[in-house]
Amino acid sequence: MSERDFSARSSNVSLLHLTKRFRSLDGSGEVTAVNDVNLEIRAGELVTILGPSGCGKTTTLRMIAGFEYPTSGSILIGGQDVAMVPPNKRGLSMVFQSYALFPHLTIYENVAYGLRVQKLPAAEIGERTQRALDLMQLTSMAKRYPSQVSGGQQQRIALARAIVIEPSVLLFDEPLSNLDAKLREYMRDELRKLQRRLGITSLYVTHDQSEAMAISDRVVIMKEGWIRQVGTPREIYAFPQSKFVADFMGKANFVRVRVLGIEGESARVEIEGAQFTVPRAGKAGPVAGPALLVVRPEALRPVPLGSEQERAALKGRIDRFTYFGNIARYEVSTENAPLLIESYNPEASFIFEEGTEVGVIIDFESARLLPAEEQE
């Protein structure tokens, strides 16, 4: 089995000032679904567009596929402008949310379809189809129809059908959203392994942030048609550049602080009268004055009043306690802001009851600063 064959044509994709406007549903005005999007997807890379529904991620994907026409801007695949290239001539493949398997064709014929359309010699069709079926472990069910196999198998058929034509770019439209949670995690890992092995340039669209983190080389966060941030999963989680990104990629607390001064990466801040140092404040925060401190729930620790109270930045009361086994989650109300705290391995530490007054210690190592008022 030579997998290298599948990767031969991988191309890079460039989106330049890509914009799409639709007529609004009531017909009165226009809705900008995609607004001046610029993005470079390198050959062999897997980029995920992550955003809430209606953010323009699927529209972007469909414009690359050729199912929607950009209002303005251009799409370059392998350096070539594809504006005048119809979708069936772009050399791409797509894995659809609903899989879109051909219900009236066997699994073998589903996979062979793209090759048959190209009118390749029968021997080549047979050989390549078989190779794709082997790769996705579908050989034993090749003669069945899509309705006769499980959801996970349908997913693999859709993938086999997409890679067998050796696309220059592989597009994924929320391909895992129809699977149950366990299978979704399994398929997610399989998909990533396969993509790495074959090295196919891939664009993946999802609204599930853990999926995005698990499979992507880079993540693009979109909202209301705009790209909000691009970076590796780690860059985005650890250095969010806006409140929206911090909130959308994982959970975040926003503590109101006052910046007293900046020195290199580190910042001096004041919280409720006490002063603290934020060693890696990030580049998004202000030089001085009011700001928001982004703190992940796992970077907060509740402590009993008294003993460690002097180290606690905030004081509050536990409104709600939820026990997940691996995590104890506390919702704490403070004078400053409502806080969400997640303590890992809760059985190894003290568990607080609802109604308890506590101090909250902030781990400033992973905290970042953002401007206080953000224009959304």
Added chain:
Amino acid sequence: MRENTRLSVAHLVRDPVLLFLVLLVFTGLILFIILPLYKIFSYSITTNEGKLSLQAAWDILRSSAYLQPLKNSMLLGLTTGVLATIIGYVFAYALTRVDMPLKRFFKAIATIPIISPPFILSLSMIFLFGRNGLITNRLFGFEDSNVYGMHSLVVVQTISFFPIAYLTLTGTLAKLNPAVEDAALNLGASRSRIFRTVTLPLSVPGILSSFLLVFIQSMEDFSNPAVISGNFSTLAVEAYRTITGMYDMRGGSLMALMLLAPTLLAFVLQKYWLSGKSFVTVTGKPTTSRQQSRDPKLVWPLFAFCMLVALTIILFYGTVLVGAFVKIWGINFSFTWAHFKYVMTLGWIPLRNSVILALASTPVAGLLGMLIAFLVVRKEFPGKRAMEFVSMLTFAVPGTVVGIGYILAFNGKPFMWTGSAFLLIMAFTFRNMPVGIESGTSTLIQIDRSIEEASTILGATSAVTFRRISLPMLKQAFLSGLVYSFVRAMTAVSAVIFLISPRWNLATISIFSLFESSKYSDAAAYIVVMIAIIVVAIGGLNLLVGFLGNSGTVASGGSSERA
């Protein structure tokens, strides 16, 4: 708006096959639907000297010779519409909501009037209730019962058209989410209260819709009024008599317009007003099966009602079957093959013509129907809404209007087609498309659009995608389009009566002539042979479409949420 038009034009230019198909469909629609209608309209308001004038039209419209048929047709349409809808509703309710025996039998019986040749019920009416009628004369001894008139027409049309109401209302009743009725039951409402407060109000759009559909059918019916209306003149028949009997083309086309107006109005109401009011909730999620009532106080009266309807239909059809084998109905009931010999000799050529033309037009109408459904549901191009409206319009345009329009449009340069097989085939094709379009459209809407997109992105052109993906999935819709086209082509009377020629005479028109000369048993034999041909053809089409390949079931898939 302009933005979208520009984009869809760009789309067309990028896909030459699509552009060609769109232009092809539009050419056909303009030539065979718009042009004839325009000709009727322009001819009606032009004087003999060729001037535009409403005066002639106005004078004619004020005379009672024109107003009486209009009043009669409207009255007949309203009466039949109400009666057929009531029977259809009870029938549909019994078959969807009540647990009773012989359901398959009742369903089968209710489809018979839809696929049967014309004249058959009128013929039965004459056999049973005429001067020599089995019931009027033999049973009750009436010497001069008058079977001709509105009362007979109402009976015959109600039996003919209640299946339309039944099918429409079955759709409505079956698709109402059972959870809504279950919720009412759960809140403590009785069955009758649920019916009054939930089921009936929710089926009002379906009821109105079925009434309008039956009204259209009744208004445009030619064959029944032509043979048993007596002095009760209707527009469809008067228009024909005015043109063929009095050679008054202008009067005929004015009547055609008078016929067109109410049917068109009913069609627009049904399609655009009622369809928006439908309460049918299509969630795509599997709904739990409906709990059917087993209350004997409900089951047996409904069963008796369905049985009565079924027996009436059997009586009417059985009568014609018997009538085909007796020497002279009412006088000499001895067995004979003579009438079949007549059909196979003198009647053979029109019969052969009917089969040839029906077979020729069926695949054209079927494919065109699927193509239009595909274009309208799946593609973006300028004039899409117009294409949808015009192609469905033929359902509402009475055959009489089509016939007169075709004479006016194709009886001179540049289209000298009157009397040709080609024009008959086109008349069949464009009149018989709507069922294919409707079933194709509703099938396509249910099929996830991304299945076709998957084919496209794998490299297939529009044409390949249509042939290899869409058409096989549309197999059922395609089949019903084919069956309907064939049956309608075989049984057409009103449009083709204007278009036949000595070379291309048709079976239905021969039956009509047999009525005119009171050769009822020959007509009966003719009808029996036609039924046999239709049954064989439907079986054949079923087999043929079976070879198109496995249609499978649509693989599971979630909502296609657009982010």
